[in-house]
Amino acid sequence: MATPAWAQVEEAALKAAFVYNIVAFSNWNRGGSADTLVICANTRSSLDAALVDLGGRRIGQRRIAVRRNTGYAGCDVLVHAGDAKPKPADAATLIICDGCQLPDGVSAVALVREGNRIRFDVDTGSVAVAGISLSSQLLRLARQVL
Template sequence: MIRCFMAALLLPIGSAAAQTVQEYDLKAAFVYNFALFTDWPADTSYEGGTLNICVNPGSALRAPLIGMSDRSIRGRKIAVRSLAAGGNLRTCHVVFLDVADKERWATIKKGLGSGVLTIADDEEIDRDKVVIALSMDGNRVVFDIDTRAARQAGLVLSSKLLRLARMVR
């Protein structure tokens, strides 16, 4: 599994026409692998036996993530939920933030419980409590990890994941 993840790191994104589709499919694979290489606290609740990935309903990543709903992580089926600031965010295990969440991030993080893997895909989102920050480096997807934010969330990230990060703080 780690070999597939490493191979994804090395894949350049193709032509401009195919870039949008490939970029978000690739980022969805990153989100899946981030969750795969994360350990949640022992007291984490998995209602219905699902691992909930919460994402803005208008996010370009939503459709590729829904396409992964047939997969599971450690015996828990993936479920994609809407990231709504007024909704029940305490059921989220993974929160994916993008440009549409920039203004709402302060409100969203107040509603999150502990044990949430936060992933940002917008360079302008405040990095406070963001565990993993995705970005583009040329035509490649790269990521940075904030281990302090992971510890505060009660998460343990695999050393394999840490070795693949562009930067670990």
């Protein structure tokens, strides 16, 4: 029976790696650059714990800080479960959904399971509204770009 739990942990770690790489290939089009990049996790799943493991890592000159279930103020990135419709306090928040179908009116990126693989879709309209640009390299890797 240990195999299903192990697979779940592996999936959560893989999704956290996707989040890290998506963020690494994102650019916030606002003036100034804070020293800290805040990822807010609100998935109510093992993905939250896997995202916490990203804390302290760096993307460029910014150190990652991860907050779990603490509201949406001050989030650069918000990772939520597919059944939630969060309203971040800052419009310049990259919203990543775990398990939703785009467009959902909220999320810019969706992590999706396709067979035994994890893929991602991008809603470029939601990305643009947030004032964020994604690299063309990242967009080429997406399963679907809307």
